[in-house]
Amino acid sequence: MALECINLEHVPASHTIHAALFQNIKNASFLHQQLLAGNTEFEYALIDASVIISRLHALAAIYRAVNDLLGNKLRSRNVHSEIVFSLSPNNNIAESFRRFGISPETTSLLVIKVSTPSSPAAGEDIQSHLSKVVDGEQVDFSDGVLRAMTDMVRVKKIYKLNYSSGVNGRGKENAVYGSDRTSQDSKELEMLILGSMALRGATN
Known part of the structure; x- marks a missing residue:
């Protein structure tokens, strides 16, 4: 599975986003220490992929962080830590790292690299490095794969949502998953989360 290069609308071509998703991580403690x-x-x-419900969920955080970088509005150390912070529904940076960042217990991992003019990085070099340092299975960065990794109970607790979707717990899908009703529920949950992220700071 190759590293994915993502072009976000309204983001300059000089700022390239690369993404890689891994499961069955065995050296999370080492990566956390680095x-x-x-x-x-x-x-x-x-990013701990168990708290990401979809590609759009992750891409929204990336977009906000890159825009903050371009606008000199970073609240954290760099654009990569800002991506983790941008997933948060509140302004507590340390808490956002605990909730969304890698921990020694992480078993599924989303890795994002932003290449900038001041810190350029080629996709092949990123892929080569990740292949050497991440002890896990690289998989497709897709909604279907993410869904199987998601700890929905934890996600709802983080975003303080009392919303009942068709997904119950980590990767547990009910018999009607994929139906119009459940797909709609999933999309509505996604929109609630994106709204919570977008409103960060407005009510905190």
């Missing part, structure tokens, strides 16, 4: 140590070879957004 992040804590500020190892510059690990300049990535390392």
Whole structure:
């Protein structure tokens, strides 16, 4: 499975986004330590994929972080930490890292790399590095794969949603999943989460 290069609308071509999704991670503790140590070879957004419900959920955070970078409005150390922070429904940066960032217990991992003019990175170099340092299975960064990883109970708790969708717990789908009703529920849940992210700061 290859690293994905993502072009976001209204984001300059000079700011390239690369994404890779992994499951069955066996060295999360090592990766977490590199992040804590500020190892510059690990300049990535390392996100616990169990709290990401869809591609749009992740891309919304990336878009906001890159725009904040371009507008010199970063609240955290760099654009990669800002992506993790942008997933949060509140302004507590440390809490956002605990909730959305990699931890020693992480088993599914979304890795985002933003290449900028001041810090360029080629896709093949990123892929080569990740293949060496991430002990896990690289999988497709798709809604279907993410859905199987999502801990929906945890997601609803983080975003304080008392919303009942067709997904129950981590990767547990009821018999009607895929029906129009359940698909609609899933989309409505996604919109509630995106709204909570967008309103961060307005009510905190």
